[in-house]
Amino acid sequence: EVQLVQSGAEVKNPGASVKISCKISGYTFTGYYMHWVQQAPGKGLEWMGLVDPEDGEAIYAEKFQGRVTITADTSTDTAYMELSSLKSDDTAVYYCATGRPPPVLVAGATEYFDPWGQGTLVTVSS
């Protein structure tokens, strides 16, 4: 069974950093990109970025560029998302999700997500 298990809830002060983990099982970690998605309270879903576990290359959404770092540790089949310079707007649930590529290669296309981790709530408050 494919599973993504994320680390627990965090409470951070403004200006601090947070690092969330996502450990996979049930498939070959290096075979699929790992994505991260933010969901602010009562809001929708926003893609943050992805990592290719095979070579560690990461791509970030413009909104989070410069503040987010996504990495992968192939020795433990775990992906990480670190968000720095936290502000109250960053209070959200953060999900990791396995990327599924389309069946045909199309320039510029990205991936849909299946499955998702259970989510990690990050609260930024002084």
Place this chain on the structure above:
Amino acid sequence: EIVLKQSPGTLSLSPGERATLSCRASQSVSRNFLAWYHQKPGQAPSLLIYGASNRATGIPDRFSGSGSGTDFTLTISRLEPEDFAVYYCQQYGSSPGTFGQGTKVEIK
């Protein structure tokens, strides 16, 4: 980036009724690379449909997706109690992938 607008914002229906959810894109979605997810309270989103009309593994056939270009539809033929949730569409035909704002299907 492609903006997805979902309608209606909230759909109030009774179990057994048919639900029709719309997702409209600001520009054509390449190769109809559109997915649908549902999210129950306190849970992570879960994949229902990919490629506009392909059901994910284990998804019952009361869920169907259709559409092309800029207009897509998710239909739930007969609502079961477990179907009351929030539904999101996502386009992955061009980077960055983007989500609609969601449609909440609530019990009438």
